[in-house]
Amino acid sequence: MEASKLFRRTDDGADPLLSRDGEARRDEPASFRESSEPRWLKAVDLVSLSLAVLGGVAAAVLALNVILDVVGRSFFTKPLPGTLDLTTYAWMPTLVSLGLGYALLRGEHIRVSLLTAGASPRVQRALEIFCMALLAVVAAMLAYYGMQKAMNASTYGESAVGTPWLTIWPFRWVVVAGLVGLALQAIAQFVRVVRMKDFDSEAFDQELEAL
């Protein structure tokens, strides 16, 4: 959460949970798509989208890899070497982890709004702030410990048991990158909600959809 503190504008008050939507921010429209939004927020969105595009490439490669493997197996009695391990250790971790941040940007992570739907905008805003903070912390924790393992795996040059030429450790770093992307996007959403005057989860989600 350090980054969000660094970037938060000084007039946003000390504690977002306690600060009333007072004078200081009267000039800000509720929408976060307005031009006064700090550029780094847009940059985070762009990073998420770019990572997701890379993930999309990995998904396409996975499909092609599997398709060619079957072709090779059936027509040339020669399957593509390492298809199973490549799919498991390379394509899957890449395509899944690189989509994490973008899924948050699109509001696609599954949530239950049964209880909160009727609550007042202030309560919803407080919840959303807490939620994004928790998400950022969880993602950062997973990234941090994943990185420890990735460093360790890099030093001994981890590779697939059945496919010795396939080094696995680089893909551990890809997963770390995806988790960092998720943490960054969570911080960006956190700041967005903090900056919003009237928070309405419905409007917020529609904003996300419009993006």
Next chain:
Amino acid sequence: MSEQTTLTAARADEPIGRGTKEHGNGGKRNIGVSVTAIIAVVLAALILFADTPRMVTGTLVIALTLVLMLLRIPIGVTMVSASILGLWSLAGKGALVGSLQEITFGSFASWSLSVIPMFILMGIAMGKSGLTSAAYDVARKWLGRMPGGLAVATNFAGAGLAAGSGSSIGITYAIGRVAIPEMIRSGYKSSLATGSVAMAGTLGQVIPPSVMLVIYAGVAEVPVGPQLMAGIIPGIILAFAFGAVIVLWATLKPSVAPRADVQVSWPDRFKSLVQLVPLVIIVAVVVGGIYAGIFTATEAGAYGAFVTIVFGIVAIARSKRSGKAVGAFLKESLVEAVSATASVFLLLVGVQLLTRVMAMSGVAQGLSDYIVHLGLSKIGFLFVLILIYLFLGAFIDELAMMLLTIPIFLAPLAALDVDLIWFGIFLIILVEIGLVAPPIGVLSFIVHGIAESSTRGMGVKIGIGDVYRGVMPFVTVALLFLVALIFVPEIATWLPSLSKAQ
């Protein structure tokens, strides 16, 4: 709302679907939220600081997960954060760190679950390519003259699409946008019109390819291919049972569904079948390929996605005649598939951690011992489970319900010698009932949304109550089917035993 083609995508939309626009009882709701938040803090403190027996800690972790879920925190995150506290308390820092180092990569790096992105990609590409719109058109040409014909056509179009795509919500959108306005225009009662669309959607997760069945297979550790095959016969039976409900309803009360004026000549009917060719090929590749043992589930998914994308490219190139549109179709399909896949796998990380907590705390084993001790028979236990799931389904998201309960119920189910592939089908039907049943059936809310937007200006008022009244007869039949499934388990287990699915 084009991204609504996957199950997960649309779940994210719940706030829109379910959102009560009026903040009328906001005060009460605020208190509810505050109390829930305080409970969450208390639970977290108890897990961390109270010296409770292991089983109690495990139970507190489940309770904390549920409470955090109610606070609109992404479900995967609720499971991860509650499990972190639980692991810390049960096993100490070393074991927690060890779990966190491995859990993300370990959950993502899976061969058997690689079918999930492929099925999702298939569903999204199908929705974007317009291939789905043909199904209803053909079905109405063939079935439109029956009693309740348009609703019957809706139902079977849903079954057909279910065999090509694993998304309940995608199917509901594809059919609902066309079928609801036509039914209302023909004088159908809104309850029948909306109910039949919602039920057509539910078939999507039962008939393979089904993302939910794959997720179940992954968590329950059963082979994916046979699990998918197990859904075919139950899905077909349900489709015909729903069709029968419609015909019966329309025959007993002709006013709910006046005969539609569908004038189609036989040559026209046969000509319309051409539109179905892409869908039939996709179904043949995926379902046929797995059944015959030509493909593993992942291979079938990859070929299914490939064929769908090729048909999509042809369809788009024909209608739009621009390379740009084709490029956008490809890029959007892939990126949306990755995004939806990521949201599913974040849940799986949570389930993996939660499963560890359940194992360490002994909750699953304790529950299993308790049930065995109760002397509950297998059939008795399954009936109890129906009640538990109907109750849970009224409060929490269906996918969450499935993921939370599998780690807990697996041990008791094993103790009672319940076939886990059979249980997957049993569970998925309960999940589908939860998707449409009041008070929070997501699919019913989505159908309500489609009905409102697609019948604007027709002078009808369709409330969510109409949708619930419409789904009730079908839900009753689905529950009866569950009972039949308990007494005749072969309905689900026969086909997998026959097929060469891997």
